[in-house]
Amino acid sequence: MRLFHSPASPYVRKVMVTAYERGVEDQIEILGSAAGPVKRDPEIVKHNSSGKVPCALLENDTPLFDSRVICAYLDSLAGREGTVYPQGADRFDVLTLEALGDAILDACLLCRYEAVLRPESLRWDDWYAGQMAKVDSGLDDLEGKWFERISGAFHAGSIAVVCALGYLDFRFSDKDWRSTHPKLAAWFAEVSERRSMKETLPKG
Amino acid sequence: MRLFHSPASPYVRKVMVTAYERGVEDQIEILGSAAGPVKRDPEIVKHNSSGKVPCALLENDTPLFDSRVICAYLDSLAGREGTVYPQGADRFDVLTLEALGDAILDACLLCRYEAVLRPESLRWDDWYAGQMAKVDSGLDDLEGKWFERISGAFHAGSIAVVCALGYLDFRFSDKDWRSTHPKLAAWFAEVSERRSMKETLPKG
Structure with missing residues (x-):
C-alpha cells in the first residue's frame, strides 16, 4: 500500500x-x-x-x-487477533470514541487555520472560541465519562485520542490541558512510551 | 434509540x-x-x-x-441481509465513497459558514474557493471514476452521496451541477424517488 x-x-x-x-x-x-x-x-x-x-x-x-x-x-x-476494532459489545463505544478523537482534531485544525492560515484582518474570535470550546469539552469528557473506555485497552478510539492529545502538544503547546485533566495526562504519558507513538512523533 | x-x-x-x-x-x-x-x-x-x-x-x-x-x-x-455496509471485496470501496460524500458535505458546510454565518467583513474568498473546489472535484469524480460504484447498488456510499447532492440543492440552489454532471443528475433523479429520500427532504 x-x-x-x-x-x-x-x-x-x-x-x-x-x-x-x-x-x-x-x-x-x-x-x-x-x-x-x-x-x-x-x-x-x-x-x-x-x-x-x-x-x-x-x-x-x-x-x-x-x-x-x-x-x-x-x-x-493484520487479521482478527489483536484487532483495534472490537466486534463485540464494545464495538460502538470504540467507534464513538474514535469519532470523539476526530472531532477534537477537526476543531483543532479549524482553530489553526483561523489563527495561522487566514489573513489576520479576517479572523473571527467567536469562531476560534467556538471551536476551542469543543476541544475543551472533549478533554473534559475524556477525563470523565470516557476515561475507563480509553484506558482499558489500546483500540481505535484510544488511537484517535492520543493523536489528538499529541496534536495539542505539537501545535498548541501553550495550552496547559494536563493540570486540569490529570488522569488523562498520566495515561497519555504512559501510552506515549509505546513504539507506535515514538515512531510517529509529529514534525513540521 | x-x-x-x-x-x-x-x-x-x-x-x-x-x-x-x-x-x-x-x-x-x-x-x-x-x-x-x-x-x-x-x-x-x-x-x-x-x-x-x-x-x-x-x-x-x-x-x-x-x-x-x-x-x-x-x-x-437490521441484521446482515440487505446491509448497506457490504463485508466482501466491496467493503473498502463503499467506505471510501462514504468518506467522499462526507468530504463534499464538510466542504459545503465550511462554505456555508463562511458565506452566511461569518460577519461579512471577515470573509475570505480564497477559503470559500478552496472548499468549493473540493466540492467540484468531488462531483467530477462521482460523474467519472466512481459512477459505477454509486449507481450499482444503494449502499452507505450512495447514501452519503445523495445526501451531499440533496444538500447542494437545498443550500446552494444557484449551483448548476446537473448540466456538467448529467449521469449523476439522472441517477440522483431516480434515487430521489425512493421512500427513504422522500421522507427525509431537508427543511429549515
Missing part, C-alpha cells in the same frame, strides 16, 4: 500508529505530499478529490480514504 | 435515510436540537462534546456519534 503522508498531519499519525500497533508498518510505502486546505496538492486530488491526507493507494491505484477507512483496512490486513 | 435531530442537517439525513432503507425508522425517537458551530446546544454537549447532530442515545444514555457510527449501528440493528 502506498500512502500520501505528511509528518505534521494528526490524521496521518492515526494511520501510522494503527499500522505499528498491528505490525503492518512494513507494508506501507510513504509518498510525500503538499496538502493544504486552500491550495490542494494536485497529485492527491487525482485520487482523493478533497486533496487531504491521508490517502492510500492499493493495487491499480484504487484509492482508500479517509483516516478511519485506512485504519480499518490496515486492521483487516 | 433517541436521536438529536435537525431537519436541515445533511448528516442527520444520512442517518434517517439509512434507517428507512433498513426498515428501522420506527425504532428512532426524534429529539429536537439547536445545534450550531459557534453556539452549541448544551443538551447535546452533555452527550457529544462537539455539540453536533446527529447524536444518538441508547439505553442508559449511552451516546453514539457521529453519522457514520450511527448509520453503522442502525445497519447492524
Whole structure:
C-alpha cells in the first residue's frame, strides 16, 4: 500500500500508529505530499478529490480514504487477533470514541487555520472560541465519562485520542490541558512510551 | 434509540435515510436540537462534546456519534441481509465513497459558514474557493471514476452521496451541477424517488 503522508498531519499519525500497533508498518510505502486546505496538492486530488491526507493507494491505484477507512483496512490486513476494532459489545463505544478523537482534531485544525492560515484582518474570535470550546469539552469528557473506555485497552478510539492529545502538544503547546485533566495526562504519558507513538512523533 | 435531530442537517439525513432503507425508522425517537458551530446546544454537549447532530442515545444514555457510527449501528440493528455496509471485496470501496460524500458535505458546510454565518467583513474568498473546489472535484469524480460504484447498488456510499447532492440543492440552489454532471443528475433523479429520500427532504 502506498500512502500520501505528511509528518505534521494528526490524521496521518492515526494511520501510522494503527499500522505499528498491528505490525503492518512494513507494508506501507510513504509518498510525500503538499496538502493544504486552500491550495490542494494536485497529485492527491487525482485520487482523493478533497486533496487531504491521508490517502492510500492499493493495487491499480484504487484509492482508500479517509483516516478511519485506512485504519480499518490496515486492521483487516493484520487479521482478527489483536484487532483495534472490537466486534463485540464494545464495538460502538470504540467507534464513538474514535469519532470523539476526530472531532477534537477537526476543531483543532479549524482553530489553526483561523489563527495561522487566514489573513489576520479576517479572523473571527467567536469562531476560534467556538471551536476551542469543543476541544475543551472533549478533554473534559475524556477525563470523565470516557476515561475507563480509553484506558482499558489500546483500540481505535484510544488511537484517535492520543493523536489528538499529541496534536495539542505539537501545535498548541501553550495550552496547559494536563493540570486540569490529570488522569488523562498520566495515561497519555504512559501510552506515549509505546513504539507506535515514538515512531510517529509529529514534525513540521 | 433517541436521536438529536435537525431537519436541515445533511448528516442527520444520512442517518434517517439509512434507517428507512433498513426498515428501522420506527425504532428512532426524534429529539429536537439547536445545534450550531459557534453556539452549541448544551443538551447535546452533555452527550457529544462537539455539540453536533446527529447524536444518538441508547439505553442508559449511552451516546453514539457521529453519522457514520450511527448509520453503522442502525445497519447492524437490521441484521446482515440487505446491509448497506457490504463485508466482501466491496467493503473498502463503499467506505471510501462514504468518506467522499462526507468530504463534499464538510466542504459545503465550511462554505456555508463562511458565506452566511461569518460577519461579512471577515470573509475570505480564497477559503470559500478552496472548499468549493473540493466540492467540484468531488462531483467530477462521482460523474467519472466512481459512477459505477454509486449507481450499482444503494449502499452507505450512495447514501452519503445523495445526501451531499440533496444538500447542494437545498443550500446552494444557484449551483448548476446537473448540466456538467448529467449521469449523476439522472441517477440522483431516480434515487430521489425512493421512500427513504422522500421522507427525509431537508427543511429549515
